Amino acid sequence: MPKLVRRRYLALEVVSEQAVTERAVINAVWKAILQLFGEYGASQTDLSLIKADPERNYAVVRCSHKSLERTRASIASITEINGKPAVVHVIGVSGTLRALRKKVST
Amino acid sequence: MRKFVDLHLRAPIKDLYQVERMVRKSSELGYRLVGILVPPNITRDQINQLQHICSDAKIDFVTRVDFSPKTARELLHNLRRFRRKFEVISVTCTSKGVARQAAKDRRVDLLHFPATDLRKRFFDHAEAELASKALSSLEIEMAPLLLLTGFSRIRLLSRLRREVAIAERFKVPVTISSGATNEYLIRGPHDYAALTTLFDMPISSALCALSENPVAMVERNREKLSPNYVAPGIRVVGRKTGA
Numbered sequence: 001m002p003k004l005v006r007r008r009y010l011a012l013e014v015v016s017e018q019a020v021t022e023r024a025v026i027n028a029v030w031k032a033i034l035q036l037f038g039e040y041g042a043s044q045t046d047l048s049l050i051k052a053d054p055e056r057n058y059a060v061v062r063c064s065h066k067s068l069e070r071t072r073a074s075i076a077s078i079t080e081i082n083g084k085p086a087v088v089h090v091i092g093v094s095g096t097l098r099a100l101r102k103k104v105s106t
Numbered sequence: 107m108r109k110f111v112d113l114h115l116r117a118p119i120k121d122l123y124q125v126e127r128m129v130r131k132s133s134e135l136g137y138r139l140v141g142i143l144v145p146p147n148i149t150r151d152q153i154n155q156l157q158h159i160c161s162d163a164k165i166d167f168v169t170r171v172d173f174s175p176k177t178a179r180e181l182l183h184n185l186r187r188f189r190r191k192f193e194v195i196s197v198t199c200t201s202k203g204v205a206r207q208a209a210k211d212r213r214v215d216l217l218h219f220p221a222t223d224l225r226k227r228f229f230d231h232a233e234a235e236l237a238s239k240a241l242s243s244l245e246i247e248m249a250p251l252l253l254l255t256g257f258s259r260i261r262l263l264s265r266l267r268r269e270v271a272i273a274e275r276f277k278v279p280v281t282i283s284s285g286a287t288n289e290y291l292i293r294g295p296h297d298y299a300a301l302t303t304l305f306d307m308p309i310s311s312a313l314c315a316l317s318e319n320p321v322a323m324v325e326r327n328r329e330k331l332s333p334n335y336v337a338p339g340i341r342v343v344g345r346k347t348g349a
Binding site for chain 2: 087
């Protein structure tokens, strides 16, 4: 029987002086993970972008449950996107997208 | 529910608009108490303005002053002069003599060490032993961790790992603060807790360092600064009026 993969969904708020595309957000997160934990660490995060709304500066990424703190630390270490000062705040973490939506909307 | 504290906002107090933005951001991110770095010669009016900004953002405000004396004698002079005027006193230790004096003096709340010059980080076993008896806290500022890159960040992480282990061994309280100069350097308390895992600090200890430890320090100092305080455990409960 296949082992159940536990995941965590993170709702992100991007604050930047310029408009940020979804590609730029996920690239910044990958760059931060690579810088802090290297390729081996990055491979364990199982990171992927679920959705992004550049107009609302909002994005949702998914990572593995075990690498949540690693992913969160990497996201917190982002200080610029596309060479401009930027910050990415984690506004909610949940095990399912539905629960995340509820958490963020409250 | 935890009350999160950021005891080190390096907001430029002459630019009140910037102070307001930083305080609002801290409030949005879940902090309930902020310490704003003020110069020792700050006026009562300026403090009132800062207080007003913080109360508008529904956040508690603490006055914090930093000393970076060159000698232990200068430190003692500063403490004698300013201790009763500010709620939190931090000492940036730039020499071993100052570091030892700051660690054993009960009037010092936070021991702060330069992040870039690692030879001036004097937090070793002897320092920790003195600090644990005097109830001083080791302050870890997170802004340098975000700003440094490459080898300097590696060396800082390595030093912080050692210092946190020593602090834990000698039961020295640790306080985590942002040290932010603008709102782009402020992170949420849980993000800081995640960042502390980089120097092997357990999440539970990190959350204590962001809430219980600084709250206990501020409450202790506020009690000491209140007019009814006499000595530890002794306070005035009522005064005789008229003769």
